[in-house]
Amino acid sequence: MILRRLEALPVGRFHYKLLGVTGLGWLFDSMDTGLIAFILPVLAKEWQLAPGQMGLIGSMGLIGMALGAVVSGTLADYWGRKRIFTVTVLLYSVATGLCALAWDYTSLLVFRFLVGFGLGGELPVAVTLVTEYAPAKVRGRFIVLLESFWALGWIAAACIAYLLIPVYGWRFAFAIGALPALYVFLIRLHMPESVRYLLSKGKTEEANRIVSGLEAQMGLSGQSADTEPDTVPEAEPVSVLTLWRKPFLVRTIMLWLVWFGIIFSYYGIFMWLPSLVFKQGFTVVKTFEYVLVMTLAQLPGYFCAAWLVDRMGRKYTLSVFLLCSGIASYFFGHAATAAALMGWGAVMSFFNLGAWGVLYTYTPELYPTSIRALGSGWAAGVGRFGGMAAPVLVGMMLSGGMSIGSVFYMFAFVFIAVSAVVMGLGMESKQQNLESLSQHSRG
Template identity: 80%
Template sequence: MVLERLEALPVGSFHYKLLLVTGLGWLFDSMDTGLIAFILPVLAKEWQLAPGQMGLIGSIGLIGMALGAVVSGTIADHLGRKKVFSITVLLYSIASALCAVSWNYQSLLIFRFLVGFGLGGELPVAATLVSEYAPSRVRGRFIVLLESFWGLGWIAAACIAYFFIPVYGWRMAFALGAVPAVYVFLIRLHMPESVRYLLSRGKVEEARNIVITLERKLHVPVLPFNDAVEKLPPATTVSFRELWKKPYMKRTIMLWLVWFGINFSYYGIFMWLPSLVFQQGFTVVKTFEYVLIMTLAQLPGYYCAAWLVDRLGRKYTLSVFLLFSGVASYFFGHASTAAALMMWGSVMSFFNLGAWGVLYTYTPEQYPTTIRALGSGWAAGFGRFGGMAAPVMVGVMIGHSFGFGAVFYMFAFVFIAVAAVVMGLGIESKQRDLESITAVQNRSKSVKQTL
């Protein structure tokens, strides 16, 4: 069987090349998202923006991300992962270049929406593609490592902010975000289509040829395929209603709530972090320096999560990282010195971004191939509503003099709440074949009904 041979492949150069190719796209996406956070305090001063207007600049991109995630997740189950991934990367690259020539507040909002649409479309499709190629024994580690490129992108954004914005201005920062347009051509050369997607569309021979090619590259003995019918159902069952049927309804509710909460907290915190630190009385250069230090803590958070996710499991690793994100947010809101601010900000970055890595592992594993990109896209898309609301809400809270501490108490509560949701509604999918998760649960349900 095609899937059995795909699953049995040793982890080798192909898997790491796929991780690198998709990861670089993730890095550029993150860099673009991070740049707007560093540009905001400079832009607010130059254009005399009110807190509400600053919040809308942060939120408009997330509106685009929500629509992009839903649209790309839906069409990726019809057109394929590779094609949609390429289109969305190209779209956000062009839109980022347009941001560099924005002539007023309104034009910047339009271009930021387009950037968000491309960005939101690429992320769930990339995670789906990697999850469908990585063997179940290392799938969790690979997805978290993929997500770690997000941390590298934020570090790149922080470095651009620290070294370029004070000298060359914010337009140069946006121009650098257009670099991924060249990267689209690498995608075409080095990234195959998902074998599981091809089987679900009835393209058995194409799927078999990819597996044979991979076996040769990885020095695995190549045997002829027999004529046995592959087990995957055809893709004609793809429908939004499938997400709300048993056994997927409980998973969908859990994922939507967690995605909403983690987006709300992440974008509310990190989109405003440079501006909030700046408002504590630090200079722009000092602010960028402190935020760069906090951002560096994201990488060990990812790598710790990557180590735990295949040992402790997805459900428990995600819950623990969300819980400690909440604890760190609470104490960050209490910080009264620069040292305390950096320490708790670094702890918050460590656990927050580690939780993101686990969530991108966990989400595609909750659905079968025929609705995997659809389910992942809708979960990510719904989560973006949390990301839209948070920057605006923080702007309103600041405008009404709620203060630094109150903002982070709110985020602490949200983190702890979604940790409880994962513990209460989540299922464990550690080291299971993507198709077997549903089958095992359906058999378990049948046994209970019989008893």
């Protein structure tokens, strides 16, 4: 069988190249998200923006991300992972460049929506593609490592903010964010279409050609005659309602709740992080330094999650990391000194981004090939509603005279609640075959 041959391929140059190519897309996405967080305090001062207006800039990108995730996830199950990935990367690159030309508050909101649409569409499609190529024994590690590129993007954004924004201004930072448009050529050269997707569409010859080529690259021979694709039947028409039928009902409820909670907390905290630190009395440049240190803590968080996810499992690793994120966010919001602020911020980054990596591993594993991108896109899209609400809600809380400590009480509660949801409703999926796992009778 073609899928058996695909799973039997040893982890090698192809898998790491695919990880690198999709990871670059992840890095660029993250860099854009980071840039707007660092630009907001500068922009607020230049344009005299109220906290509510600042929150709306962050939320507008999240509205675009929600729609982008849903639309792109749905289209990727019909038109292919590679094609949708390419289009979404191009869209958010061009739109980020347009942000550099924004002439007023309204035009910036429109461009941020377009950026979000492309960014939100790219992420679930990329993770679906890597999930469908990574062998079961290392799939969890690969997806968490893919997610680790997010930290590199934030580090790049912090460096741009620290080195360039004070000298050249915020428009120059957005202009740099347009450079990923050139990356589209790399995608077309080095990223194959998903074999599982091709088989689900009855394109057996193309799928066999890709697998045979990979076998030839790895010095394997004599297997190409085995082309029977009976483990992935041709896809039937599906809709979002499929996600709400057995055997997917409970897992859809679990994923939507967890995605909502983690995105609500992440964007509520990190979109406002430079501004919140600035509110504590630090200068803008000093803010960038502090946030850069806290962002660096994301990398060991990813690597720790990558090590645990194929050993302790998806369910337990995700639940523990979410719980620890809640504890750390509480102490971060109540830090009384600069050292405590930076220390608890680093701990919060460690566990929060590690949890993200596990969630991106977990989500596509719970759906079959015919609805994998659809399920992943809808989970991420629903989650973005949390991201839309959080920046505006934080702005309203601060405008209403509530303390930063009160804001972080809220985030700590949300993290702990979604940790309990994973423990109560989640199923374990480590090192299991995607085809048998997606039809698991529970949930």
